[in-house]
Amino acid sequence: MSNETLYLVSFILVTAVATFLTRLMPFAFLGKHSNHPLAQHLGRYLPAGIMAVLVAIFLPRAAHWQTPVFGLDALLPAALVIVLHLWRRNALLSMLAGTICYMAIQQGVINLV
Known part of the structure; x- marks a missing residue:
């Protein structure tokens, strides 16, 4: 795997994890405060x-x-x-x-x- 491909794959992976975590955080931290x-x-x-x-x-x-x-x-x-x-x-x-x-x-x- 070339350096450019490795960079792109790692960039996509980090972006996907960050997006998932930012979507998950409100539910994880504010779930008990829904009322x-x-x-x-x-x-x-x-x-x-x-x-x-x-x-x-x-x-x-x-x-x-x-x-x-x-x-x-x-x-x-x-x-x-x-x-x-x-x-x-x-x-x-x-x-x-x-x-x-x-x-x-x-x-x-x-x-x-």
Whole structure:
């Protein structure tokens, strides 16, 4: 195995372990505090806050406002996220559907022109 391959494999391994540990730590250290009012507040309002940031800040900045469809590439996924969340009240479904719609538009699967 060459030095470059060894470096890449070790880099991927260290990154994977670090990612796993950062995902595990909140559950390991805060698991017994799940009934704490702050944890319940964050669990209730954080998904909607994240969606608001994505819809209100990220999507309008990523839109192509000079095209003939005037930002529809960002407004369509944003509307989908809002409608799905108001209809089903499922943050995961809303974010997943909005992300899939946005990526389909960006990759050219959905043609808006």
